[in-house]
Amino acid sequence: MKIVIDENVLLGKETFSLIGEVTSVPGRGISAQVVKDADILVVRSVTEVDEQLLKNSNVKFVGSATAGIDHVDVEYLENKGIGFSSAPGSNSNSVAEYVITALLLLDRKGKISLEEMSLGVIGVGNVGSKVVKKAEGLGIKVLQNDPPRFRETKNDVFRELDELMGCDVITLHVPLSYSGVDKTFNLFDERRIHKMKQGSVLINTARGKVVEESALKSSLGQGDLSGAILDVWAEEPDIDKELLEMVDIGTSHIAGYSYDGKVKGTRMVFDAICEFLSIDKEWKVELPPPEVPYIEETISETENFAEIMADVVFRVYDIKKDDGKLREILNLEGKEKRDYFDGLRANYHIRREFFNTCLKLNTENDRLKNSFRALSFNVLD
Numbered sequence: 001m002k003i004v005i006d007e008n009v010l011l012g013k014e015t016f017s018l019i020g021e022v023t024s025v026p027g028r029g030i031s032a033q034v035v036k037d038a039d040i041l042v043v044r045s046v047t048e049v050d051e052q053l054l055k056n057s058n059v060k061f062v063g064s065a066t067a068g069i070d071h072v073d074v075e076y077l078e079n080k081g082i083g084f085s086s087a088p089g090s091n092s093n094s095v096a097e098y099v100i101t102a103l104l105l106l107d108r109k110g111k112i113s114l115e116e117m118s119l120g121v122i123g124v125g126n127v128g129s130k131v132v133k134k135a136e137g138l139g140i141k142v143l144q145n146d147p148p149r150f151r152e153t154k155n156d157v158f159r160e161l162d163e164l165m166g167c168d169v170i171t172l173h174v175p176l177s178y179s180g181v182d183k184t185f186n187l188f189d190e191r192r193i194h195k196m197k198q199g200s201v202l203i204n205t206a207r208g209k210v211v212e213e214s215a216l217k218s219s220l221g222q223g224d225l226s227g228a229i230l231d232v233w234a235e236e237p238d239i240d241k242e243l244l245e246m247v248d249i250g251t252s253h254i255a256g257y258s259y260d261g262k263v264k265g266t267r268m269v270f271d272a273i274c275e276f277l278s279i280d281k282e283w284k285v286e287l288p289p290p291e292v293p294y295i296e297e298t299i300s301e302t303e304n305f306a307e308i309m310a311d312v313v314f315r316v317y318d319i320k321k322d323d324g325k326l327r328e329i330l331n332l333e334g335k336e337k338r339d340y341f342d343g344l345r346a347n348y349h350i351r352r353e354f355f356n357t358c359l360k361l362n363t364e365n366d367r368l369k370n371s372f373r374a375l376s377f378n379v380l381d
Contacts, residue, residue: 001277002058004035005042008346009065010262011285015270016042018281028237028342035059042269045071045253046236046342054082061276063269067091067126067256070176070207085272089126090264091256093353093376095205096130098255099171100375101319102203102229103135104310105249111201111227112168114138114306120164122187123174123206124149127256131171137374138309139367143167147182165195169203176207190215199226201248205255208234213243220246231255237341241330251322252344260353263287290356292316299363308368313375316357 001020005012006027016022025034027046035041035057042063043049049062050073061083064072069086077084107114119135121128124146135142143164150158164170174184188202189212196202202225204211213234219225227248233239236253244250263285274281292315299308314320329340355376361369373379 001040002038003040003042004030004038006030006044006047006065008044009042009269010259010266012042012065012266015266015283015285016040016273018283019270019273019277019279026342026346032056040273042273043071047071049073049077051076054080061085061273063273065090065262065265065269067265068175068207083272083276085269085276087265087268090268091258091261092126092130094258094261094351095127095173095255096134097258097317097354097375098205098231098251098319099131099203100134100138101313101317102249103140103169104306104313105319106169106201106227106229107306108310109227109248111248114140114309117141117168118143118166120145120167120170122146122161122164122170122172124158125173127205128171128173131173134374134376138371161192162195165192166197167200168197169201170196171203172206172210174206174210176209184210186210186212188212188216190218193219193225196225198224201225201227201229203229205231208232208236213240217243217246237338239329239337239341241337244327244330249319249323250326251319252326252341254322254345254348257345257348257351258353259287259350260356288350288352290316290352291350292357294358294360296360297362299361299365299368301365305368305371309371312359312372312377313354316354317351 003016003020003022005016005022005024007024008027013022013024027044030047032053038059040061041059045066045068048071064086067088067090106112118141120143121132122145124144132142143159144157145161145164146158177183178185187210193215229249230247231251232253270283295312325344329337332340357377358380359372359377360380369379
């Protein structure tokens with residue numbers, strides 16, 4: 001059993017060696033020649049899986065250790081009888097924590113007021129629903145837009161897209177699709193961005209091509225939007241450096257890269273392959289200890305709610321460090337620039353999710369305790 005895997009699949013060699021002979025390759029280097037003799041292919045989002053890649057191969061099963069599947073021609077796989085599985089929801093909590101951390105940073109920079117802001121969540125699936133829950137747990141007013149879910153449920157919690165344009169911050173959590181009634185390619189084009197509230201902020205952790213970058217640059221340059229936070233870019237890894245210089249936070253497509261999320265993705269694909277092959281293999285992994293296992297804070301009644309939240313959250317995940325690392329790309333060009341972007345992803349630090357940190361708050365403020373619980377911190381009584 002020959003298995004080709006993206007070298008960025010966490011614990012990939014150790015895991016899939018339980019099933020067969022593993023060859024690991026950089027994701028962008030997975031070619032038709034590389035997969036020709038493979039029985040199983042395990043990828044992440046940077047590998048386009050389609051007829052061009054697989055037509056002369058022996059591949060019988062494709063696993064994607066990611067939530068999104070816009071890089072996979074699922075219809076082709078079905079027509080050829082090739083098994084497929086992805087990892088929906090595996091990184092959803094990681095992305096939601098990234099978004100909340102971004103909001104706390106925007107508050108600290110004075111771009112928004114956490115206590116008074118409104119948040120528009122576009123796409124309320126695995127990720128978006130967690131963003132909604134965490135944001136509402138902080139007392140933020142949230143408006144939701146998800147046309148497919150509205151058609152399915154008729155729930156009027158899902159608003160028309162235009163209704164969200166008055167929000168202080170809009171965050172995108174939609175798949176990338178190029179056609180159909182739910183097309184999202186350039187969903188936020190010049191016309192849509194122009195409809196956003198003056199001085200508002202756009203967050204994109206979905207896919208780069210959901211936003212028309214030239215329109216976003218124009219809006220930021222003219223001061224129509226007060227800021228943007230981008231984890232994804234239209235032409236990765238050849239990202240727009242001019243746009244990077246304009247945004248509040250820019251990161252290298254790592255919002256969903258928590259260690260916990262990546263382990264879940266690997267586990268889900270491993271289980272799917274075992275089911276496909278009708279084999280029973282046991283896989284156990286010992287997770288590394290969290291960098292910040294315990295925090296104790298004594299809170300005075302005069303301290304600002306958002307500042308307290310930010311002080312704790314930034315100790316567990318300092319989003320500014322990820323931003324700073326990406327900005328080093330501003331001095332690079334060509335292949336060196338592209339390789340640097342991919343290297344940030346391949347060598348991403350071990351980032352544990354908030355639930356790994358026990359939090360002791362010396363305060364009678366139940367709102368604070370409940371807000372940290374909404375972010376999944378292990379709040380001790």
